[in-house]
Structures are given as structure tokens and as C-alpha cells.
Amino acid sequence: MSAFDCIDTFITGGTAVIELNRPRQLNALNRKMVSEVVEAMESFDRNEEVQVIVLTGKGHSFSAGADIDEMAEDDPIRLELLNQFADWDRLSLIKKPIIGAVKGFVFGGGFELALCCDLLIAASGTEFSFPEVSLGVMPGAGGTQRLTKLAGRTKALQWLWTGERIPAEDALTHGVINQIVSPELLMEETLKFAAKIAKQPPLSLRLIKDSVNKAVDYPLYEGMQYERKNFYLLFASQDQKEGMNAFVEKRKPEYKGR
Amino acid sequence: MFETIHYDVRDGVAWLTLNRPDKLNAFTARMNSEIKDAVKTASRDEEVRTIVITGAGRAFCSGQDLSDVDETMDHGDILRSNYGPMVKEMRRCEKPIVAAVNGVAAGAGFSLALACDFRLVSENASFINAFIHVGLIPDSGNLYFLTKLVGEAKAAELAMLGEKIPAERAVELGLANRVFSAETFTDEVHTFAARLATMPTKAMGLIKRSLKDASTLSFDEYLEREAQGQRIAGLTADHREGVDAFMQKRKPVFQGK
Numbered sequence: 001m002s003a004f005d006c007i008d009t010f011i012t013g014g015t016a017v018i019e020l021n022r023p024r025q026l027n028a029l030n031r032k033m034v035s036e037v038v039e040a041m042e043s044f045d046r047n048e049e050v051q052v053i054v055l056t057g058k059g060h061s062f063s064a065g066a067d068i069d070e071m072a073e074d075d076p077i078r079l080e081l082l083n084q085f086a087d088w089d090r091l092s093l094i095k096k097p098i099i100g101a102v103k104g105f106v107f108g109g110g111f112e113l114a115l116c117c118d119l120l121i122a123a124s125g126t127e128f129s130f131p132e133v134s135l136g137v138m139p140g141a142g143g144t145q146r147l148t149k150l151a152g153r154t155k156a157l158q159w160l161w162t163g164e165r166i167p168a169e170d171a172l173t174h175g176v177i178n179q180i181v182s183p184e185l186l187m188e189e190t191l192k193f194a195a196k197i198a199k200q201p202p203l204s205l206r207l208i209k210d211s212v213n214k215a216v217d218y219p220l221y222e223g224m225q226y227e228r229k230n231f232y233l234l235f236a237s238q239d240q241k242e243g244m245n246a247f248v249e250k251r252k253p254e255y256k257g258r
Numbered sequence: 259m260f261e262t263i264h265y266d267v268r269d270g271v272a273w274l275t276l277n278r279p280d281k282l283n284a285f286t287a288r289m290n291s292e293i294k295d296a297v298k299t300a301s302r303d304e305e306v307r308t309i310v311i312t313g314a315g316r317a318f319c320s321g322q323d324l325s326d327v328d329e330t331m332d333h334g335d336i337l338r339s340n341y342g343p344m345v346k347e348m349r350r351c352e353k354p355i356v357a358a359v360n361g362v363a364a365g366a367g368f369s370l371a372l373a374c375d376f377r378l379v380s381e382n383a384s385f386i387n388a389f390i391h392v393g394l395i396p397d398s399g400n401l402y403f404l405t406k407l408v409g410e411a412k413a414a415e416l417a418m419l420g421e422k423i424p425a426e427r428a429v430e431l432g433l434a435n436r437v438f439s440a441e442t443f444t445d446e447v448h449t450f451a452a453r454l455a456t457m458p459t460k461a462m463g464l465i466k467r468s469l470k471d472a473s474t475l476s477f478d479e480y481l482e483r484e485a486q487g488q489r490i491a492g493l494t495a496d497h498r499e500g501v502d503a504f505m506q507k508r509k510p511v512f513q514g515k
Contacts (some may be wrong), residue, residue, distance in 0.1 A: 182467075182486040184493075189486070 006033035008058070009040050014051035014198035015191060016044040023059025029109040030067040031084055037113070038087045045094050048257065051198035051205070053098045054190055055117055062102040063110025065131070088141045091116045092213075095206045097197055101190040102126055103183060112139055115146040118209060120176065121190050123183035128166040128176065130159060149216050150176050201239040202257040207231075262289035264314070265296045270307040270455035270514075272300035279315025284323035285366055290340040293370075294347045301351045307514045308454040309351070310447065311374060312358035321365025321388060333394070341366060341398040345373045349399075349470075352463030354454050358447040359383040359425075359434070369398035372407070375466065377434040378450060379425040380443040385433060390420040406473070407432055458496035459514030 008019045018040050020027035027033075037055070044050045057063055074082075100117030106128045114120055114128075130147070132138050138160070139147075148156040151174040159166055171177045181189040197205065207230040214226045234240050238258045246253035264275040274296050276283035283289075293311075300306045313319055327336070348355060357363075357374035365388040371377050387404075389396045396404070396417050404413040408431050416423065428434040438446040454462075464487040471483045491497055496512045503510035 182483070182490060184490045185486050188489075 004036045004040065006030070007036045007040060009044075011044075011047075011050060012191065013195055014049065015054055015194040016040075016047070016050040016052070017054045017056065017191075018044075020055075020057035020063055023057075025067075026061045026064035026105060027057040027059065027110065028065060028067045029063055029113065030070050031087075034084075034113070035087050038090050041091060041094050041098070045096050051096065051200075051202055051257075052194040053094070053096055054101055054194055055098060055113070056101040056187065056190070057103070057110075059104075061104030061110075062100075062106045062126075063113060064105040065108030065110050068135070085141055088112075088116070095209065096202075097205055097209060099190060099194055099197075101186050102177075103186055105129075108132055108139070108143075109141060112141040112143045112146070115142060115150070115176075119178045120171075121179045121181060121186070121193065122168045122171065122177045123186045124168060124180050125183060126168040126171075126180075128168075128171050129163060131163040133161060133163045147176070150174070201237075201243060201253075201255040203234060203237050203239055207234060260292045260296065262286060263292045263296060265299070267300075267303065267306055269452065270305060271451045272296070272303070272306045272309045274300070274309060274311045276311070276313045276319050278323075279313075279317075281323055282317035282320035282362070283313045283315070283367070284320045284326075285341075286323050286326045287336075287340050290344045294344040297344075297347045297351055297355070301347075301353060304514075307353060307456075307459040308451050309353055309355045310358050310451050311355065311370065312447070313360050315361075316382075317361040317367075318357070318359045318363040318383060319367025319370055320362060321367045337397055341369075345369070345399045348373045352466055353459060354462050354466075356447070356451060356454070358443075359385075360443060362386065364388045366398050366400075369396065369400040369403075372403035373399055376450075377428070378443075378447055379428055379434040379437050380440050381425050381437055382440045383425050383428075385423040385428055387416045387420050390418060456512060458491075458494065458500065458512045460494045460496060461491045464491050 004021075006020070006022055008021045010017050018037060020029075020033065020037075022028060022033065041053060044053050097119070098117045100114045100120045102114050102120060103123035103126050106114050106122075106126060108129070108131055111128050111130055130139050130143055132143070138144065144156070144160060147159065151159075155174050158164075166176075168177065168180050172180055179189075179193075211223075211227045211230050215223045218226060239253075239255045242255060243253045262276070262278055264273070264277045266273045266275075274293065276289065276293075278284060278286075278289070297309065300309045354376065355374040356376040356378060357371040359371055359377055359379040361380065361383050363371045363383065364386045368385050368387055371385070387396050387400065389400075401413055401417060404416065408416070412431065423431070423433065425434065425437045429437050436446070436450070468484060468487055471480050475483060495515045496510075499512060500510045
């Protein structure tokens with residue numbers, strides 16, 4: 001059903017799945033693949049059949065990094081004019097929950113793409129790394145920012161300076177991922193988890209994501225004010241009435257996303 | 259392709275024979291890396307359902323070849339670059355690994371045997387944690403495994419005194435699974451390996467995972483991983499075969515899948 005070259009997509013239940021689909025290149029990211037991911041995300045974000053988006057990769061690895069050949073000859077002016085990272089910025093505007101299901105190598109640009117997900121589930125044995133330093137550059141699609149916000153400055157500097165491989169267990173310890181599961185069950189467990197979230201009232205999911213993201217960037221006071229507005233806003237929803245009535249009437253709520 | 263070991267796959271069993279008999283199969287850097295490669299090959303080979311590690315000649319493995327080291331070396335780096343990758347590969351392997359200890363297993367040779375899932379010993383074999391006799395500490399994961407096998411008190415004694423542990427005593431201590439007479443040793447090892455190679459390989463790999471989880475995870479986390487493991491096992495052809503065979507009152511034929 002997919003009209004894309006570098007990815008595959010499908011919907012199951014209320015969950016949309018995007019699979020990076022260049023397994024022979026270990027899903028090395030090229031500009032086309034990133035723009036297809038963004039396009040698919042935005043389309044699922046508007047699709048009312050979809051509550052949760054899962055991002056994963058086909059084959060051995062989630063993604064072993066960016067396509068180096070594509071960048072080797074770049075110069076600053078060309079990069080500025082190309083403005084390729086604008087695609088990445090659009091990922092942070094997705095309102096629905098994004099769950100990343102990762103395995104194998106999650107390196108470089110692949111790691112940055114994983115960090116664009118809201119939650120990460122990793123197969124045991126998954127290795128993360130930012131090897132950019134060994135190529136005389138550094139991450140450019142949010143790696144230094146997102147990793148630092150998740151794991152803190154101390155670990156982020158160590159990992160970014162050495163380029164060392166981060167085992168899934170360490171990523172879990174430092175809050176980079178949510179869960180480690182058996183490799184054979186990566187998709188099964190991820191879809192189970194996605195289905196659990198997809199049952200929640202969609203407007204609550206969106207505004208929780210919106211508020212939590214503000215908590216990462218805002219000073220506490222501004223964040224609290226922002227949260228309050230979102231909290232009030234939900235009282236304008238039918239789902240708030242439904243949720244609270246169902247609670248009082250001791251029945252299961254039926255949410256409409258309105 | 260190997261110089262220091264002999265590698266051969268027969269009837270679902272990968273035979274990995276340390277092959278420097280004139281040096282009592284002492285480790286060189288090359289042998290570390292060949293064992294690692296052979297274990298990796300066996301792990302990936304779908305035909306292989308069991309791995310046996312044994313020694314050519316009268317010894318299993320006498321530990322580091324002292325003529326292969328010079329005293330300016332960094333002992334820590336040798337472990338990081340040679341021994342560590344070898345035992346890590348063995349620990350990653352999800353097929354049963356049998357040490358067929360045909361003769362003395364000393365120092366890192368003892369550690370190699372400890373990194374296996376089973377230790378079958380010949381009555382002529384012995385273990386010796388020899389490191390202390392040259393003023394070093396047991397390495398290559400030795401005490402990590404040893405404490406699990408015999409407990410901390412006994413591990414301390416074996417490591418600090420470095421006394422020879424004869425085959426019978428190794429069985430008493432729980433260091434070895436079986437002891438066989440020297441005459442029947444080879445046959446017994448073949449029988450044992452053949453038996454493992456016809457068992458449900460995937461389930462045995464999942465048991466190895468669970469054993470590792472048991473020593474690293476909290477109880478609740480362990481139970482979650484156990485549930486995942488059982489889900490995976492429940493999807494195997496061998497599980498269906500086992501249930502079918504039971505219902506039909508016949509012997510199961512497992513494919514290892």
C-alpha cells in the first residue's frame with residue numbers, strides 16, 4: 001500500500017507503523033528517507049483512524065546512521081541553502097505519541113531519528129552511538145541537544161566525545177529508552193504497548209505530550225502556567241464529560257477524540 | 259582458516275579442538291581470536307545445535323603461553339583485547355557449549371572451561387586456578403563464573419590457594435557435571451553432545467538467557483523477561499512437536515527451531 005521508496009507504512013488497529021526500508025544498507029538515512037518519514041508522520045498525524053505512531057526499521061538494525069556518501073562533498077553554503085534539517089524540525093511538531101521500536105545498530109543520524117520519538121523500546125542487544133566525532137564532525141540533527149536533555153550533560157559529553165557504543169542497558173539506566181524486550185518480540189511488545197496507549201482519550205494524549213515537551217524547555221513557572229491552560233482546555237472536550245461521567249456511573253468510558 | 263584450533267561440524271555438533279598439543283594448548287593471542295571466531299561461526303550456523311570445546315593431546319588448556327608475552331605488556335589491555343572478546347562471544351552464544359576437559363585445565367584454561375555451560379571431565383583431568391602462583395589474579399571472567407558455581411567461600415579458597423582440583427573432587431564441588439574414565443571419555447562426550455544436539459535448541463538458548471537474567475534483574479523484571487521467553491518458546495516448532503509427540507505417545511523429533 002506504500003507509495004514510498006525508502007519506507008513502508010501500514011495501519012493496525014489505531015496504530016500506524018512506519019518502517020525504514022533499506023535493510024541492505026542497514027537503513028542508512030538519506031535525505032529522501034527522512035523526508036518520507038516526515039511526510040508519513042504528518043499524514044498519520046491528521047488521520048483520525050490513527051492514535052499512535054510506531055517508527056521502526058526492517059532487517060538487522062534500526063539505522064546505522066546517515067548516508068556518508070551523500071554528505072562527503074557538502075560545503076556550508078550548500079547545507080544552508082539545502083536546509084535539510086527543516087524536515088527534522090517538522091518531526092517535533094507531530095502531536096500524536098511516537099513510539100520508536102529499535103534494534104541492532106542505532107548510530108549517528110539513526111540515533112537522532114530515534115531520539116525524535118517520544119518513547120523508545122529496544123530489543124536486547126541494541127547498541128546506540130554517536131560516531132560523528134570520529135569523522136571530524138558532530139551530530140547536526142539534534143543529537144547533542146536531545147541526548148543531553150534525556151541523559152544529562154555528564155553522560156552526553158562522554159558518549160559524544162568518545163563515540164563509544166552504548167549498550168541498551170546503559171541507555172535504559174540513563175533514561176534514553178523506556179524498556180528492553182526480547183529481540184524476537186520487539187514488534188509484538190511494541191504494538192501491545194501502543195495499543196494500550198491508543199485506548200486513552202486522544203486529546204489528553206496530545207495535550208500531555210505538548211505539556212511534557214514544554215517542561216523540557218520552559219522554566220518551571222512558565223511550564224506550570226502552560227500546563228494549566230491545557231488542563232482547562234480539556235474541560236471543553238466531550239471526552240472529559242464522558243470520562244468523568246463513566247467514572248461516577250462505574251462503567252467503561254467510550255472516548256471519541258472530541 | 260584456523261591455525262591454533264581445529265573446527266569441524268558433524269551431526270549438529272561443532273567440535274572446537276584446541277590444537278597446540280606440544281604447548282599443552284596454551285593460549286596465544288591468535289588462539290583467543292580463533293576461538294572467538296569459531297564460536298561466532300557456530301552461533302550463526304543453523305546446522306549447529308551444540309558446541310564442544312576440547313583439547314588435542316594430553317591437556318585441555320594450560321593457560322596463557324608465557325613465551326607469547328613480554329613483561330613490558332599491559333596485563334589489563336591483553337584481557338581487554340584478547341580474552342574479554344573471547345569469553346563475551348561465548349556468553350552471547352545461545353547454543354549449549356560443552357567443555358570436554360580431557361586433561362589439565364590451568365589458569366585461563368580453567369577460565370575457558372568455566373565459561374562453558376557444561377564441564378565433562380576425564381578421570382585424568384584436573385583444574386587448577388594457577389594465577390596466584392605467578393602473583394596474578396584469576397581472569398577471563400574466572401571468579402564471575404566460579405562464585406556462581408561453588409559460592410564465594412570456596413571460590414576464594416580455590417583462587418587464593420591455587421591447589422589442584424582432581425576430576426572427582428571437581429564433581430563433588432559442582433565444578434564439573436560428569437566424570438568419565440579415560441578409556442570411555444571420547445565416546446561419552448560424543449553421546450552427551452549428540453543428545454544435546456537433538457534437543458529443542460531454541461528453548462535451550464532461552465534458558466541461557468533466563469539464567470543470565472536471573473543474576474542481573476530484579477524479581478519483577480525477571481518475571482516479565484521470563485514471560486517473553488516463554489512466549490517465544492511457545493511459538494517454536496519444537497514446542498508443537500513436543501506436545502504432539504506427548505499426545506500421540508511417541509518420541510518427539512526436535513528440529514531446533
